[in-house]
Amino acid sequence: xFPIRGTTRLAPTVTxxxxxxxxxxxxxxxxxxxxxxxxxxxxxxPLTIADADPDAGTITLVVQRVGNSTADLVALEVGQALQxxxxxxxxxxxxxxxxxxxxxxxxxxxxxxxxxxQALSAAGIEVTSVIGGRSREWVIYEDELRAVGEVVVxxxxxxxxxxxxxxxxxxxxxxxxxxxxxYAVGPxxxxxxxxxxxxxYGIPTTVxxxxxxxxxxxxxxxxxxxxxxxxxxxxxxxxxxDAHQVDFAxxxxxxxxxxxxxxxxxxxxxxxxxxxxxxAEVR
Amino acid sequence: MDAMTQDDRAGEDGSAPERRGTDGxxxxxxxxxxxxxxxxxxxxxxxxxxRMAIDRQSMPAQDAHDRAANFGEVNLGFxxxxxxxxxxxxxxxxxxxxxxxxxxxxxxxxxxELLARGDLAAAASSLLSDxxxxxxxxxxxxxxxxxxxxxxxxRTLRGVPGEPVAIGHLERFVADWAxxxxxxxxxxxxxxxxxxxxxxxxxxxxxxxxxxxxRRGHQVTIFEAFHAAGGVxxxxxxxxxxxxxxxxxxxxxxxQLGVEIRPNSIVGRTYTLAELREEFDAVFVAVGAGLPVFxxxxxxxxxxxxxxxxxxxxxxxxxxxxxxxxxPVLTGKRVAVVGGGNxxxxxxxxxxxxxxxxxxxxxxxxxxxxxARLEEVHHAEEEGVRFQFLxxxxxxxxxxxxxxxxxxxARMELGEPDESGRRRPVTVPGSEFVVDxxxxxxxxxxxxxxxxxxxxxxxxxxxxxxLVADEDGRSALPGVFAGGDxxxxxxxxxxxxxxxxxxxxxxxxxxRGLPAAAPVTADAG
Numbered sequence: 001x002f003p004i005r006g007t008t009r010l011a012p013t014v015t016x017x018x019x020x021x022x023x024x025x026x027x028x029x030x031x032x033x034x035x036x037x038x039x040x041x042x043x044x045x046p047l048t049i050a051d052a053d054p055d056a057g058t059i060t061l062v063v064q065r066v067g068n069s070t071a072d073l074v075a076l077e078v079g080q081a082l083q084x085x086x087x088x089x090x091x092x093x094x095x096x097x098x099x100x101x102x103x104x105x106x107x108x109x110x111x112x113x114x115x116x117x118q119a120l121s122a123a124g125i126e127v128t129s130v131i132g133g134r135s136r137e138w139v140i141y142e143d144e145l146r147a148v149g150e151v152v153v154x155x156x157x158x159x160x161x162x163x164x165x166x167x168x169x170x171x172x173x174x175x176x177x178x179x180x181x182x183y184a185v186g187p188x189x190x191x192x193x194x195x196x197x198x199x200x201y202g203i204p205t206t207v208x209x210x211x212x213x214x215x216x217x218x219x220x221x222x223x224x225x226x227x228x229x230x231x232x233x234x235x236x237x238x239x240x241x242d243a244h245q246v247d248f249a250x251x252x253x254x255x256x257x258x259x260x261x262x263x264x265x266x267x268x269x270x271x272x273x274x275x276x277x278x279x280a281e282v283r
Numbered sequence: 284m285d286a287m288t289q290d291d292r293a294g295e296d297g298s299a300p301e302r303r304g305t306d307g308x309x310x311x312x313x314x315x316x317x318x319x320x321x322x323x324x325x326x327x328x329x330x331x332x333x334r335m336a337i338d339r340q341s342m343p344a345q346d347a348h349d350r351a352a353n354f355g356e357v358n359l360g361f362x363x364x365x366x367x368x369x370x371x372x373x374x375x376x377x378x379x380x381x382x383x384x385x386x387x388x389x390x391x392x393x394x395x396e397l398l399a400r401g402d403l404a405a406a407a408s409s410l411l412s413d414x415x416x417x418x419x420x421x422x423x424x425x426x427x428x429x430x431x432x433x434x435x436x437x438r439t440l441r442g443v444p445g446e447p448v449a450i451g452h453l454e455r456f457v458a459d460w461a462x463x464x465x466x467x468x469x470x471x472x473x474x475x476x477x478x479x480x481x482x483x484x485x486x487x488x489x490x491x492x493x494x495x496x497x498r499r500g501h502q503v504t505i506f507e508a509f510h511a512a513g514g515v516x517x518x519x520x521x522x523x524x525x526x527x528x529x530x531x532x533x534x535x536x537x538x539q540l541g542v543e544i545r546p547n548s549i550v551g552r553t554y555t556l557a558e559l560r561e562e563f564d565a566v567f568v569a570v571g572a573g574l575p576v577f578x579x580x581x582x583x584x585x586x587x588x589x590x591x592x593x594x595x596x597x598x599x600x601x602x603x604x605x606x607x608x609x610x611p612v613l614t615g616k617r618v619a620v621v622g623g624g625n626x627x628x629x630x631x632x633x634x635x636x637x638x639x640x641x642x643x644x645x646x647x648x649x650x651x652x653x654x655a656r657l658e659e660v661h662h663a664e665e666e667g668v669r670f671q672f673l674x675x676x677x678x679x680x681x682x683x684x685x686x687x688x689x690x691x692x693a694r695m696e697l698g699e700p701d702e703s704g705r706r707r708p709v710t711v712p713g714s715e716f717v718v719d720x721x722x723x724x725x726x727x728x729x730x731x732x733x734x735x736x737x738x739x740x741x742x743x744x745x746x747x748x749x750l751v752a753d754e755d756g757r758s759a760l761p762g763v764f765a766g767g768d769x770x771x772x773x774x775x776x777x778x779x780x781x782x783x784x785x786x787x788x789x790x791x792x793x794x795r796g797l798p799a800a801a802p803v804t805a806d807a808g
Contacts, residue, residue, distance in 0.1 A: 023553065037510050041602060043609040044510070069609050084510040086547035214601070214610075217508050217549055217734055219518075219573040220593035224584060231577065231584070236734060250584055253685040257586045261611035 001081040002036075005058050010140040011133070013065040014108055015074040016050070021085045022057030024049070030115040031093030031208065031240050034059070035216040036073070037084035043069040046213055048185075048239070049088060050111040050141075051118075059085075062111035062140070067262040089216045090239045094206065095119055099180030102173050103145070104166050104194055105131040106186020110141045112208055113185045120183075121148035128152065130169045132186070136160035167193045174201045181206070184243065188252040195243035205243035209234045211251060212258070226250050329371055335436075339446040340369040347665035351635045354522045354604065357662055358422070358455075363403075366456040370399035372436060373448045380433040381450060386781030387420075387491070389413040391430055391450055398457055407461035408468055410454065415494035415537075416487060416780060418462060418529045419516060421455025423625075424777045425656045462532050472541070476500035478794040481563040483550045483735065486514025487776040488569035488767030490537060491783030492790070496567075497540040499791050504563070506548040511600065514571060515776070518600040519592070521629050523636070524659075527599070551734035556742065556763070564797060565762045565790045568750060569783060572768035573732040577725055578621065582679030587613055587687035591622070591630045591726035598633055615722030617641040619690055621676055622726035623648065625775075628659040630724045631668050642668050645718060647675040647695050647708045671718060673697070675708065679723060690718045729773045747772070756786030757793075764790055 006018035024034060033048040051060035065074045076082075093116050101120050105113040110131045117127045127149035133139040136159040145151045152169045153161025162169065167190070173179060174197060182205040184194035191207040198205040211234045213223035223234040226247035232238060343359040344350075350357050361369065373395045381391040390413055397406035410417050424430075430450045431437060437447030461468060478501045482489045485507040493503045511517055516530045538544065548554060550570070559566045575590030577583050594612070597603040603612035618634035620627050623646035634642040644663070646653065649672045653660055664670070671692075678691040694714035697706035731748035743751045743759045749772055756764040766782025768774055 027553075041605075041607070041609060043601070084547050086508065086510070086549060087552065089549065089552055214593060214596050215509065217552075217573070218732060219575070220596055221575040221577065221590035222593045224577075226584065254584065254586060256685075257613070258611045 001083060002085045003081045004076050004078050005056075007077060010062065010111075011138045013074065014138075014140060015063050015065075015076075016111070017061045017063060017073065017076060018058045019061060019082060019085060020057055021059050024085065024087050025052040025057050025059050026054045028052050028059065028088040029092030030095070030119040032088035032090050033216070033239060034061070034085050034087030034089060035213075036061070036082050036086075038069075038072050038076075039083045042072065042083070044084075044214060044216070045069055045073065046089070046210075046216055046235075048112040048208065050114055051144075052115075060111075062108050064108045086216065089235060091237070093119065093183070093240055095123060096125060096181045096204075097123065098125065100126045100128070100178055101181045101183065102170060102179055103127060103129045104170055104182065104184035104186065104190075105129065105141065105145075106166055106184075106190040107133060107138065108140070109184075109186030109190070109208070110139075110145070113183055114141050114144055116183050116185075117145055117148050128173060130154065130166045130173070132156075132166040132190075133160075165193070166190065167197050170194055171197050174198055174203060179203050182243075183207075188248055188255065191243060191246075192248035192252075195246070195248070199244055206240050207243040207246060208239045209241060209246065209251060210239070211254060225254075331374060334372055334374055337368060337372045339372065339436075339449055340365045340452075342449070342452050344662075347662075347667075350523065351632075351666040354636055356526050357523050358452075360459060361452055361456045363456075366453055367399055367401060369449050370395045370453055373399065374435055376435055380435065381430040381448075384430045384433040386429065386777045387414050387784050388781075389417075389430075389454070394457055395448065395450070395453055398453060403457065403460050404464070404467045406457045407464070410457050411461060411468070414454075414780075415491045415784075416533050417454055417458030418533055419487065419525060420777055420780065421451055421453075421458050422525050422529075423520060423656075423775075424451055425775060426451035427657050429777070459529075462529070465536075473498055473500040475502065476794065478502070478564045478797070479504070479562075480790060480794075481506060481559040481566045482569065483556075483559070483566065484508075484514060484569040484571055484767070484769075485512035485534075485544060486569060486571050486767065486779060487516060488571075488779035488783040488786075489514065489567065490516075490534065491780040492567045492569065492766070492787045493542045493783075494537050494540065495784055495787030496790060497537060497542050499787075501564075501791070501794060502541065502543075503537075504543045504545060506550050506554065506559075507544060507546050508549040508570075509600065510546050512544050512546065518596045519626065519629070520776075521595065521599055521633055523632065524629065549734060551736075551738035556735060556739040560760075560762060564794055565764065567756070567783070567786055567790060568735060568758070568763065568765040568769060569767040569779065570732050570735050570769045571779075572729045572749075572773045574730045575725070576728045576730055578676060578727060580676060580678055582681055582687070583725070585679055585681040585687045586685050587615070587721060588679055588723045588725065589613070591620070591626045591724050592729065594630055594724045595626070595633065598637070604633075604637055612637070613722055614638055615720065617643075617720045618722045618724065619643050619645050619718050619720035620724045620726055621645045621690070622728070623653040623655060624726065624728075625655045625659055627724075627726035628655045628663050628668075630726050632659075632663055632666055634722070634724070635666050635668060639722075641719075643718065643720075644668060644670045645674050645676060645690060645692065646670065646672055648705060649673055649697060652697075652705045673708065674718070675710065676718075677715065680717065687720060687723050689720050690723060692716055692718055729768075731769055731772075735769075754785065755789035756782060757789060762793065764793075 008016040047061045103113045103117040129145040132154040185208045211223040214220040216235045218236040228245040394406045394409040431447035434447030575592045597612040601610035603610045614637045618639040620631040673695040676690045694711040695708035698709040701707040750765040752765040756766040764786045767779035
């Protein structure tokens with residue numbers, strides 16, 4: 001069993017869980033994920049590790065309520081436990097070794113980009129984070145990212161930071177020059193738009209893909225994505241890929257596979273970043 | 284040893300098993316040689332002629348129409364009466380070819396003779412000493428190409444085709460009896476050897492090796508990537524063919540032997556092979572060939588195209604067919620399954636049970652080349668599965684919303700035999716047609732799982748990513764052994780079990796050859 005050591009409501013449907021998982025806390029690297037299962041009969045849910053404390057033996061997971069299964073996770077309280085946590089899974093982020101990087105986070109994707117920004121900063125990279133949400137209450141991980149560099153906050157309604165999409169701020173940073181890498185995690189349309197922003201500048205851009213998966217070890221093939229025209233498995237070949245090679249339209253379409261099942265779930269939909277909501281948008 | 288007391292009989296039909304205390308425990312271990320000697324004197328009174336006169340007993344099964352709508356087990360199992368009658372068909376050959384035909388070398392005539400005599404406890408002990416998972420193999424082995432394939436009774440005599448002894452059904456009967464009468468089998472805990480072995484993967488190969496090693500007194504820890512142990516036995520093979528409850532009992536038996544199972548442990552991610560080699564005296568790698576192979580055809584990424592692995596895992600492991608399931612699975616009215624092996628049969632029969640009106644196997648060769656077990660093909664046909672032979676998909680067709688609509692296929696004809704000895708299918712020009720389908724399941728094979736091997740660069744693999752190991756499972760690294768699909772490529776449960784058994788013997792030998800462990804001192808501890 002993996003006890004819950006802390007829970008924090010970050011946004012209306014987004015909760016941060018601190019979970020005791022000592023081994024994973026010790027060995028996980030930025031970009032990696034776990035698959036959790038609440039208990040008997042529960043679904044296996046992939047969640048990117050947002051943070052870890054090796055001394056306390058805990059990892060941090062950020063969950064957005066999308067359907068029944070994520071609703072159960074969001075409702076967890078200290079004293080309860082996850083039956084299964086498997087990982088760390090996926091390949092770690094390919095971090096640049098010198099220069100300047102921009103980390104773009106949309107909605108819960110901001111929690112995923114956080115460990116990347118942390119690691120870059122720790123390696124001496126100058127990091128600027130561009131994070132977005134529909135409105136003030138949907139912006140998460142702002143303070144944590146300020147601890148590792150400059151942060152530009154964007155909201156759709158202008159209720160916090162600047163009004164507009166993260167892509168506009170990213171575009172300005174690209175135009176100003178001097179960027180060596182961009183890491184973007186968020187809803188598919190946001191990642192796709194970021195890829196188009198950086199493409200003309202030739203800035204290496206990494207995205208973390210949230211495709212649907214069961215086992216997370218390469219066995220189901222459900223998470224297959226097309227990268228540079230060939231199929232890759234997000235769970236073992238990714239989850240991070242070169243944004244300029246990803247077929248985002250295919251990914252977005254495949255993410256709607258179980259929409260009918262989710263709509264049957266009792267939980268009302270709650271869009272995160274004002275762009276799109278998708279099936280596996282739980283990290 | 285052979286005497287059957289009234290007590291034994293009472294316990295056998297379940298009427299009074301509780302009465303058996305430790306002093307009343309049956310003497311369950313048969314003499315390996317004794318059974319052979321008695322063959323000539325105590326054949327239960329039957330002559331060869333009398334044995335030859337008994338027809339093969341058929342397996343009681345759920346009605347095909349009923350079962351095509353439920354997940355209950357298809358075969359219902361022999362009654363004791365049927366089992367004993369069938370057992371009497373065995374001619375107790377002096378040179379039993381059936382043992383040679385069995386990848387784990389079960390002493391088949393011995394357990395069958397004990398069964399024919401009604402000594403079920405002895406039959407069970409005999410079987411269990413040879414085979415760690417008899418409930419499983421009695422249900423899923425391709426007996427027709429192994430033990431039953433070489434059974435003397437299967438030979439054609441004077442133009443009349445024979446019928447082999449139903450060894451698989453008898454194995455199942457004895458193994459199931461053993462599950463229900465565990466109290467009548469003497470479970471002696473082995474003397475601890477002081478050695479430890481890590482087994483990576485809890486499929487049939489890993490479980491077999493674990494059982495064999497634990498019975499030799501070694502401390503075994505199994506590392507399993509999923510949340511539940513069993514590997515392909517739980518995620519791959521459906522409930523209607525192998526009830527998960529039975530797999531669990533077999534696993535529980537290992538746990539009782541002292542085997543530790545660590546779920547959620549992915550070697551290559553959670554642990555490295557190097558760490559396991561540090562912590563354990565030996566490692567057995569049996570991670571399987573779990574990566575699905577796709578057809579590489581246009582349209583294969585459309586919604587509604589599953590690998591068989593994904594489709595079966597959602598149903599078998601995650602229970603997606605249950606009304607209260609949290610894990611979804613797509614269901615179709617017209618389901619096309621591409622492939623002709625056991626996995627394809629499992630998938631297409633699952634589709635029928637999930638409500639498919641048209642469930643069709645699309646296979647590029649003909650019926651004669653189907654690699655699936657005969658019984659699975661028969662069962663599928665009885666359940667209304669359609670077979671589209673000599674048909675090869677060219678493209679997966681979709682609608683404007685990205686959902687699969689069908690398969691564009693070509694008709695094939697069989698040409699010259701290829702390197703596998705099977706006749707190579709050749710496209711018939713101008714023969715294209717469409718198989719309508721709202722769900723497509725690709726069951727054309729699997730390949731090596733790369734997680735462990737990629738993280739262990741010092742472990743040699745071949746060009747297909749399979750581990751290189753000798754016949755007894757020894758890899759190039761001292762103390763590291765491997766077997767099952769990760770060595771031989773996708774094969775059967777029983778072949779993986781055979782590998783596990785042989786590797787366990789080699790591991791045991793290796794462990795015995797190790798220098799005596801230094802005594803643990805307070806400082807070192």
